[in-house]
Amino acid sequence: MPELPExxxxxxxxxxxVTGKIVGSVQVLEPRLLRYxxxxxxxxxxxxxxxxxxxxxxRRGKYLLLPLVPGPECLLIHLGMTGRLLAVPAADGSSVPxxxxxxxxxxxxxxxxxxxxxxxxxxxxxxxxxxxxPGRYDGPPGFSRLxxxxxxxAWTAEQLAASLxxxxxxxKSVLLDQRVVAGxxxxxxxxxxxxxxxxxxxxxxxxxxxxxxxxxxxxxEVLAEAIAAGGTTFRDYRDAQGRTGEFVRRLRVxxxxxxPCPVCGATIERLQVGGRSARFCPCCQARPRGPAPPxxxxxxAAPAGGATGAATPxxxxxxxxTGQQPSTLVVGLTGGMASGKSAVLxxxxxxxxxxxxxxAIVEELEQPGQPVYQAIVAAFGPEFVSEDGSLDKxxxxxxxxxxxxxxxxxxxxxxxxxxxxxxxEMERARTDGVALLVVxxxxxxxxxxxxxxxxxxxxxxxxxxxxxxxxVRDHIDANExxxxxxxxxxxxxKVKRADWVIDNGGSLAATQEQVNALVQQLFRLRFNRSTxxxxxxxxGKERPCVSP
DNA sequence: CGAGTCGCCTGTTAGC
DNA sequence: TGCTAACAGGCGACTC
Numbered sequence: 001m002p003e004l005p006e007x008x009x010x011x012x013x014x015x016x017x018v019t020g021k022i023v024g025s026v027q028v029l030e031p032r033l034l035r036y037x038x039x040x041x042x043x044x045x046x047x048x049x050x051x052x053x054x055x056x057x058x059r060r061g062k063y064l065l066l067p068l069v070p071g072p073e074c075l076l077i078h079l080g081m082t083g084r085l086l087a088v089p090a091a092d093g094s095s096v097p098x099x100x101x102x103x104x105x106x107x108x109x110x111x112x113x114x115x116x117x118x119x120x121x122x123x124x125x126x127x128x129x130x131x132x133x134p135g136r137y138d139g140p141p142g143f144s145r146l147x148x149x150x151x152x153x154a155w156t157a158e159q160l161a162a163s164l165x166x167x168x169x170x171x172k173s174v175l176l177d178q179r180v181v182a183g184x185x186x187x188x189x190x191x192x193x194x195x196x197x198x199x200x201x202x203x204x205x206x207x208x209x210x211x212x213x214x215x216x217x218x219x220x221e222v223l224a225e226a227i228a229a230g231g232t233t234f235r236d237y238r239d240a241q242g243r244t245g246e247f248v249r250r251l252r253v254x255x256x257x258x259x260p261c262p263v264c265g266a267t268i269e270r271l272q273v274g275g276r277s278a279r280f281c282p283c284c285q286a287r288p289r290g291p292a293p294p295x296x297x298x299x300x301a302a303p304a305g306g307a308t309g310a311a312t313p314x315x316x317x318x319x320x321x322t323g324q325q326p327s328t329l330v331v332g333l334t335g336g337m338a339s340g341k342s343a344v345l346x347x348x349x350x351x352x353x354x355x356x357x358x359x360a361i362v363e364e365l366e367q368p369g370q371p372v373y374q375a376i377v378a379a380f381g382p383e384f385v386s387e388d389g390s391l392d393k394x395x396x397x398x399x400x401x402x403x404x405x406x407x408x409x410x411x412x413x414x415x416x417x418x419x420x421x422x423x424x425e426m427e428r429a430r431t432d433g434v435a436l437l438v439v440x441x442x443x444x445x446x447x448x449x450x451x452x453x454x455x456x457x458x459x460x461x462x463x464x465x466x467x468x469x470x471x472v473r474d475h476i477d478a479n480e481x482x483x484x485x486x487x488x489x490x491x492x493x494k495v496k497r498a499d500w501v502i503d504n505g506g507s508l509a510a511t512q513e514q515v516n517a518l519v520q521q522l523f524r525l526r527f528n529r530s531t532x533x534x535x536x537x538x539x540g541k542e543r544p545c546v547s548p
Numbered sequence: 549c550g551a552g553t554c555g556c557c558t559g560t561t562a563g564c
Numbered sequence: 565t566g567c568t569a570a571c572a573g574g575c576g577a578c579t580c
Contacts, residue, residue: 001573032556036576062574081574082558104558124557126574142575169551178575186573235560235572275553276573 002079003062004150004183005226006237006245010085011059013240017087018066018118019056021111023049030106030122033129036140040131048073048131049109061146061182072134076143080126082236086119123236146182150219155181157216157432164204164212171207171215172200173274181219187232190254190279192218195352196433199287200278201271210327214433225250253279263523284523328430329526330437332452334444335459336491337484338469340504340511344459345440347515353436356425358418365417366391375413380406415447422452436522445494455532457518458498460491461505499533 002010026049028034028042037045049068058065064085066075079085083106106127107120120127130139138144147163148155163180164171174180175189184192193200195218198211207215226232231245234255238244248255252262257270257279266283333348335341342357349355365372368389377385380399386392400407422439429437438457441449450456461469463485470481495501500518504511525531 003574078574080557081572083574122557123559124572124574126557128575140576167550173551176573274551277571 001081001185001187001234002083002231002237003185003188004059005188005223005229005247006231006239007059007062007064007079007183008227009231009239009245010079011057011064013243014057014064014085014087014118017116017240018054018111020053021116022051022053022113024110024112024117025108026050026110027108028106028129029108030125030127032125033106033120033127036128037130038137045129045131049075060143060149061178062185063143063146074132074134076130076132076139077120078128079120080122080124080128082124083120083122083127084236084238084242085240086121086238086242087240088117088119089115142178145179147177147179148181150181150183150223157213160216161207161209161212164207167204169204170201170273171198171204172276172278174204175219176274176276183223184219186276186278187234187251187254188219188222188226191222191252193278194218194253194281194285195222195435197284197435199285200273200280202287210431210433212433213431214435217432217434253281255279263520328426328434328437329454329522329532330426330429330439330452331454331522332444332449332456333438333440333459334442334456334494335502335504336461336466336494337442337488338466338473339459339461339491340469341440341442341459343508344457344502344504344511344515345438347512348436348438348519350512351516351519353438353519354429354432354434356422356437356439358422358439358441361418361421362414365414365421366393372414372417376410379409379413419449426452435526436519445497446489450497454526455499455522456497457500457502458491458494459502459504460495461503463491465505 026042026046028045031042034040034042034045052068052070052073055067055069058067062078064077064079066077068074077083077085104121104123105119106122106125107118107129109118111117120129128140130143131137132139132143148159160181164174167174172189172193175184175192176186178184190200192215196211196214198207198215226245226247229245229247229250230239230243231237232247232251232254233244234248253268256268259268260266261268261281261284264281264283266281268279269282271278271280331353333341333345335344345355345357364370366376367373368391373391376391376396380396384392384396384399396410400410422441425439426437439453441447444450444453444456463482466485467478467481470476470484471478474481476484502511502514502518522532
């Protein structure tokens with residue numbers, strides 16, 4: 001079960017505990033460990049490794065790499081399904097969390113100093129070990145034929161498209177093929193396919209560019225999030241310190257059959273695909289409609305044992321679904337000063353949306369060397385450059401505040417550049433197949449940008465709370481804060497024009513609940529674009545607040 | 549070559 | 565309660 005995020009987590013937790021250590025003894029207690037290593041006996045392995053130093057551990061796909069110094073050999077470990085690699089203080093089994101000492105111990109490696117070591121524990125004995133000798137032996141065939149690293153910048157959606165183009169097998173099976181992309185197992189293929197809105201039994205070659213784009217993005221996002229959460233502990237997995245992974249809480253379909261889909265509420269189903277079980281949402285991952293798929297041999301007609309009649313591809317039932325994955329939903333986020341827009345944006349991101357912050361773009365465009373920076377310096381003079389070469393924002397703000405003409409001049413430089421970048425970000429989200437893009441634009445209404453978005457969300461907070469936040473954040477007194485608020489477009493008129501309102505006047509948890517509820521609602525509504533504007537949403541509330 | 553099936557392995561669980 | 569059978573899914577070997 002350790003897939004890429006789990007192995008990466010093990011690598012990271014292992015690194016500080018093994019790097020630079022000298023190997024004292026090596027004991028192979030499970031001979032099956034060496035089953036793929038040609039001519040490598042436990043004795044020969046021990047002879048090669050003993051007395052050598054370990055370099056920082058590496059990872060490739062689901063393989064863990066322990067380079068020996070001086071080189072060039074490298075230990076290679078695959079944890080199979082239930083393997084655990086634990087850094088232990090005494091390497092005697094006494095402090096292995098969760099398991100009695102010595103049970104299922106397959107490999108024991110002691111370091112010369114400090115009495116520390118490594119243990120490989122594997123009840124099911126699917127783990128294996130190998131010794132790479134560059135130039136002479138490149139490791140087992142599965143290792144040398146590994147496909148690209150999914151999180152490497154070198155891997156592109158085009159490459160994925162090329163690897164899928166010729167394959168008739170179900171997309172789920174092709175993603176499990178380590179030659180296509182390295183590191184995906186059953187958990188993350190299910191999760192990526194769900195996020196991309198793709199049925200696991202779809203023929204790989206029938207995916208169009210947009211679908212491949214969505215899949216590519218989903219794979220990278222789900223892996224990155226899982227690594228950040230320390231991997232997924234479904235049953236056996238532990239990191240090198242014996243700790244469980246937290247991503248299990250964020251799984252949306254894997255291990256959730258019979259439970260409601262977190263996006264649409266339909267019941268998650270299980271299906272045999274290529275001999276593996278696939279979990280999916282029959283509504284969010286409906287097969288595309290259109291002409292009934294021609295009678296296909298082999299695919300989805302699971303072996304007669306298919307008690308799951310769900311293998312028949314004709315219909316994806318569920319509420320009013322066209323079967324066509326809708327395009328990116330672009331939502332604008334705005335609100336009063338210090339109303340908590342950024343926190344809300346963060347909650348959107350955590351709920352699975354891609355997010356963009358217009359202020360961050362301004363910040364970036366005003367960096368020295370950028371055309372916007374150069375234009376500002378040319379227009380206002382070098383006295384607005386501080387000693388370190390960056391723009392003197394404070395001085396510029398002072399000038400702009402006092403002279404409306406100067407403000408206009410500045411805005412004429414900055415705004416078009418920001419808008420162009422926003423346009424590019426929206427375009428990129430569409431080509432990446434992102435389902436929901438949320439863009440924070442503080443001056444959304446002031447600049448008349450409503451037309452750019454499918455819906456606009458306004459964040460509100462009681463005025464006193466805004467004042468309080470500004471006092472703390474901007475180091476000004478309460479009167480000054482009130483003055484600044486008065487100079488703005490009144491929050492009430494933004495609320496009046498809003499499609500959805502998030503009330504950030506309560507606890508952060510309450511705000512997050514509202515955001516999560518809204519995200520689910522948007523996911524549902526995006527199947528019918530005209531309902532996304534909350535004001536026309538069923539229920540007919542004129543300005544629906546989101547209540548969890 | 550690609551696609552599919554089987555075997556390896558054992559702890560857990562569903563069903564009788 | 566105790567038994568069997570199915571299941572979990574990493575990979576390689578094998579067949580067609």
